[in-house]
Amino acid sequence: MSTVSQRTALTPRQLTRTAERLSFLYLERCTVHRDSNAITAQDAEGSTHIPSATIGTLLLGPGTRITHQAMSLLAETGAAVCWVGERGVRYYASGRALSRSSALAEAQARQWANPRTRLAVAREMYCTRFPDEDPTGLTRQELLGREGRRVKDCYRTQAARTGVPWHGRRYVPGDFTAGDTVNQAVTAAAQCMYGIAHAVVTSLGCSPALGFIHSGHELSFVLDIADLYKTEIAIPLAFEIAADHNGDTDIGGRTRRALRDRIHQTALLDRCVNDIKHLLLPPNTLDDPASSDRDSVTLHSDGERHVAAGINHDGPDDYTQVTW
Structure with a gap:
């Protein structure tokens, strides 16, 4: 029985920025699988390799099948997946949002x-x-x-x-x-x-x-x-x-x-x-590519301020820092 790869998952900061990806990639009537760090779309005409890190949102149209390994890779590389009708004219379900930012x-x-x-x-x-x-x-x-x-x-x-x-x-x-x-x-x-x-x-x-x-x-x-x-x-x-x-x-x-x-x-x-x-x-944030791409976790504080997460805010005597 084959085993799932033990390769270390990518950290958020290693992922391709949303602005540098294809906004939407539509596939239909094919089987979507994984080959190393790419996903493959196989149909009657052959197999096409697609670098997973370049995908923003993958739209799966009629007649598509997708493997567990392909979904695992898409999740690692931060791509969103939606199950849709022809050319996206119906929406059925989805897996995670495209952006890690809230x-x-x-x-x-x-x-x-x-x-x-x-x-x-x-x-x-x-x-x-x-x-x-x-x-x-x-x-x-x-x-x-x-x-x-x-x-x-x-x-x-x-x-x-x-x-x-x-x-x-x-x-x-x-x-x-x-x-x-x-x-x-x-x-x-x-x-x-x-x-x-x-x-x-x-x-x-x-x-x-x-x-x-x-x-x-x-x-x-x-x-x-x-x-x-x-x-x-x-x-x-x-x-x-x-x-x-x-x-x-x-x-x-x-x-x-x-x-x-x-x-x-x-x-x-x-x-x-x-x-x-x-x-x-x-x-003033619309032209800032980082405005919706920001990959940081902060904590709410008083006066609508945000302070760093991963730090124990009880004081310097018990300082703890977590690297996200």
Whole structure:
């Protein structure tokens, strides 16, 4: 019986920085294994070696199998792993976040916990969606009202552009076929956007539950992020699919495949990462590659100060230091 390698695990400071890695690597219909310090992707065409230290997040699509040794190596080298649908349009599960730093998670919690900053982030999200408007000073109810009007306008605009009749949004939870063709396409596109957003939010180490617009659900922040691209990408594509369905009953499948290609063409995954950082992190840290890559452990002290960890703070007579 083979034994697990006894090689010493890499320390955090030996790992490749997040900024120097591939943001996302997508694999499908292959077996992922390990060969020394590389992972291998083997399919009918052969085997491809991928240096594990260069991977930020590995997206495992349909038809993939991954070995225990491959997962062990990815964990050692600090890569995140997500099990997804085709091109990431569905999110199923994940293993660890991409970043060892808690900077984004703490920034999200800090912005969410204060009603003023929570509203400020909600306004910034509105700006991201509709850059031609200034939401400064708007209340939450006013934001919701304006967002509702803009989405209605988007539906009408896309209906006029594609010639697809539009009689309003109709969706019955659990009954995909209850809506007409265009409503089915809109629903499928929205679900795909939720999958994309969930994969990115999880890989960055943020909390899917702490939303700034949505609330009370385990995926509130995921819904917030997915909505950033609803009127720009999801709704227009759904109307295009509905206009060109030619009697095809697999509207959901056609929409998912089309959105998969659109996501790839627009590099939406990378854009989603940048938007989340812009929304949560202080402006003066966005250009600092170490801001979300920091690999240090500190302790909370008084006055919002942080002091070194690994040290006994009782005094110099019993000084103890731990090397992380």
